[in-house]
Amino acid sequence: KAGVTQTPRYLIKTRGQQVTLSCSPISGHRSVSWYQQTPGQGLQFLFEYFSETQRNKGNFPGRFSGRQFSNSRSEMNVSTLELGDSALYLCASSLAQPQETQYFGPGTRLLVL
Amino acid sequence: DQQVKQNSPSLSVQEGRISILNCDYTNSMFDYFLWYKKYPAEGPTFLISISSIKDKNEDGRFTVFLNKSAKHLSLHIVPSQPGDSAVYFCAASARFSGGSNYKLTFGKGTLLTVNP
Numbered sequence A: 001k002a003g004v005t006q007t008p009r010y011l012i013k014t015r016g017q018q019v020t021l022s023c024s025p026i027s028g029h030r031s032v033s034w035y036q037q038t039p040g041q042g043l044q045f046l047f048e049y050f051s052e053t054q055r056n057k058g059n060f061p062g063r064f065s066g067r068q069f070s071n072s073r074s075e076m077n078v079s080t081l082e083l084g085d086s087a088l089y090l091c092a093s094s095l096a097q098p099q100e101t102q103y104f105g106p107g108t109r110l111l112v113l
Numbered sequence B: 001d002q003q004v005k006q007n008s009p010s011l012s013v014q015e016g017r018i019s020i021l022n023c024d025y026t027n028s029m030f031d032y033f034l035w036y037k038k039y040p041a042e043g044p045t046f047l048i049s050i051s052s053i054k055d056k057n058e059d060g061r062f063t064v065f066l067n068k069s070a071k072h073l074s075l076h077i078v079p080s081q082p083g084d085s086a087v088y089f090c091a092a093s094a095r096f097s098g099g100s101n102y103k104l105t106f107g108k109g110t111l112l113t114v115n116p
Helices: none
Strands: A006-007 A010-013 A019-024 A032-038 A043-049 A053-057 A064-068 A072-077 A086-095 A106-113 B010-014 B020-025 B032-038 B043-051 B056-059 B061-065 B070-079 B086-093 B109-116
Touching: A006 A086, A010 A019, A019 A086, A019 A106, A032 A072, A043 A064, A043 A072, A043 B109, A053 A064, A072 A086, B010 B020, B020 B086, B020 B109, B032 B061, B043 B056, B043 B061, B043 B070, B070 B086
Parallel strands: A010 A106, B010 B109
Antiparallel strands: A006 A019, A019 A072, A032 A043, A032 A086, A043 A053, A064 A072, A086 A106, B020 B070, B032 B043, B032 B086, B056 B061, B061 B070, B086 B109
């Protein structure tokens, strides 16, 4: 069974631009969660989607948004990029509930210049 | 407010010895705990989990201990190997309590270095 895939793996953007990251969960998994990882901050929860609905959201500004499609694939979007948005963005999937074991993709490394 | 805390940012041990990574939590609703291992530039990999009805779970060289009264869990790696060198994250959720908190809450991680 294929794991969680994320595209692109690396991205360089400039301040003010916007970016869209994509995540394909493990087949059969319907819950997708997104995290931001920066040095010293661990994994900061962004949001979680299930059946195309956002069920939970972390403490991030409205510039961070996401969506989920009917095939459970998910995208997250960051608008008006700031230097501080440079981070590793991780997607994780689980069968139905994020409280269960989550399986992570390799992440997208975003660098904002 | 950090609900899951890993107070040691780093730990260094000798190959063959035991590694003990610690984690404390504050939310009494948490009833499911996990450990993940992360190498640089990769996503975290699930290692082992434990539910609150148990106090110990073992999988090969990895054992997780849960002390509910102290709200403390630990991961023991025996024997430690150089390939175990990575960042270890503790995570918790209210999986069985039926809460609507649809997420895992992670600690900030502990960098384990196993020296040959």
